[in-house]
Amino acid sequence: MSLRLPLGLLSAASALALGFAFPAAAQDAQTVQRAAAVRDAALKENVALDYVTRLTTRFGPRPAGSRSEQEASAWAADYLKDLGFRNVRIESFPLVGWDRGEESATIVGPRPQRIVAAALGHSPATPAGGVEADVVRFDSLEALMAAPDGSLSGQIAYVDAGQMVRMQDGSGYGVLSRIRSAGPAEAMKRGAVAFVMRSAGTDEHRMPHTGTTRYVEGRPTLPAFALSAPDADQISRMVEGGETVRLRLSSTARTYETTSQNVIADLPGRSRPDEVIVLGSHMDSWDLGTGAIDDAAGGGITIAAAKTIMESGRRPARTIRVVLYGSEEVSQPTNTGNGGGAYVRGIGAAVSDHIVAGESDFGADRVYALRLPPGGAGTEFQRAATRVLGPIGVLASAEPELHGGVDIGPLAEVGVPVFTLAQDGTRYFDLHHTADDTLDKIDPAQLTQNVAAWAGLIWLIADSDVNFRTLRTAATPAR
Structure with missing residues (x-):
């Protein structure tokens, strides 16, 4: 596709340098109509x-x-072949897997009561019979980090930073996910025997949110658990009331050597097949639910968008590649354990032919905004995208997309431009990493709106000359 700018803004030569070519107005209109x-x-x-x-x-x-x-990935490869995708392949990579086993959590003093908790991913098992100790409560990760080394010897560190703030863009998540990632290691430094935290979620259900935690120098740290919101409140009220709270925690979690894999499938381009657009999502999920919103939905959205383009009667100029990444949820203990990184290592120098990448990994609720790579805001391409996406409620954002997401982050790090079709995440963290992440939570109408947004936008990019790399260069101020 080639798009026009108002006369006088750019010479033909400078326009081409920015990655655009300019056809007649009728052709321009036809391209938008096709999208x-x-x-x-x-x-x-x-x-x-x-x-x-x-x-x-x-x-x-x-x-x-x-x-x-592994079996789901093999099935998905066959599914993609049956839909008509080409060059379908499975690329495996080594991984340290983690199995939850059995777990329990109990307040044993001052009065016994069961509580609901989930072990954090890749945290080690407790000793046989569990671990029992008094709780020391902190209201932030920073407060825990300020505690002297050795000050938690023989105790359980508990971080309750309050309920996650509900935001459409999910921006309240980062504060609590930092606690999950770094908290166990910080507690270990101070002599704690275990770590617990309020779940990183926006709900008030008696349902904990799991998620991965970090290794230190390639090794696991402490047995670590996330509490459901009501149980976190219960313990915090008891501590604030002057009670000495004693917990017994038990986990039989284990790690094991295994492999994960990326499933890759192409819709080859008509005239420029070496120019690749990546549509990403991930196959793996946490074990508590069935991974419907995180991230089977993303796979469905990107596969369906590419399939719709395939059936449009005209193949676009550029190749559209669907990647179902493995091991998005667990990215340690080695750098071989992330599907996005494995993909970049596997394609090598061909990464320079990647035009742009996008990721669908924020549930199945509606898309409300488009964020393009740096330099994309205010361009004729953005205006064309708005003409296509505006009628289904997707607005242009002036905010550039720099990172993309966990799966396509490694592509962004090596210079591939990334975009985001921002989804409404208002209820996403009610369900995220919980037993409630199940099929019934998907609204079919909103899921389909996602597919329409992806299909319209990807058609515009795939049948165009737009070059986001040169747009980014043009948007960078000279030093």
Whole structure:
């Protein structure tokens, strides 16, 4: 596709340098009309819901490196072949897997009561019979880090930073996910025997949110657990009331050597097949639910968008590549354990032919905004995208996208431009990493709106000359 700017803004030569070519107005209008037609066709598709339904029903939870994840990936490769994708392949990489085993948590003093907790991913098992100790409560990660070394000897560190702030863009998550990642290591430095935290979630259900925690120098730290919100409140009230709270925690978690894998499939470009657009999501999920919103939905959205383009009657100029990444949820203890990193290592120098990458990994609720790579805001391309996406409620954002997400982050790090179709995450962290992440939480109408947004935008990029790398260079001020 080639798009026009108002006369006088750019010479033809400078326009080409920015990655655009300018056809006649009628051709420009025709390109947008084709993208709109692809968008409308996507509103009638059912591939996305079919994929999510089959994946979550047949395979259930898909922990990274588990037999379930491996079998789901093999099935997905066949599914993509049946849909008509080309060059479908599975690329495996080594991984240290983690199995939850059995777990329990109990307040043993001052009065016994059961509480609901989930071990954090890759935290080690407790000693046989569990660990029992008094709780020391902190109201932030920083407060824990300020405690002197050795001050928690023989005790359980508990961080309650309050309920996660509910935001449409999910920006309240980072504060609590830092606690989950770094808290166990900080507690270990201070002599603690275990670590607990309020779950990183926006709900008030008696349902904990799991998630991975970090290794230190390639080794696990402490047995670590997330409490459901009501149980976190219960313990905090007891501590604030002057009670000495004593917990017994038990976990039989284990690690094991295994492999994960990326599933890759192409819709080859018509005239420039070496120029690749990556549509990413991830296959693995946490073990408590069935991974419907995190991230079977993303796979369904990106597969369905590419399939709609495939059926449009005209292949776009550039190649569209769907990647179902493995091991997004667990990225340690070695750098071989992340599907995004494995993909970049596998393609080598061909990464220079990657035009742009996008990731769908924020549930299945509606898309409300488009963030383009740096230099994309205010361009004729953005205006064309708005003409296509505006009718389904997707607005242009002036904020550039720099990182993309966990799976395509490694592509961004080596210079591939990334974009985001921002989803409404208002309720996402009610469900995220919990037993409530199940198929019934997906709204089919909102899922389909996602597919339409992806299909319309990707058509515009794939059948165009837009070059986001040169746009980024042009947008960078000279020093």
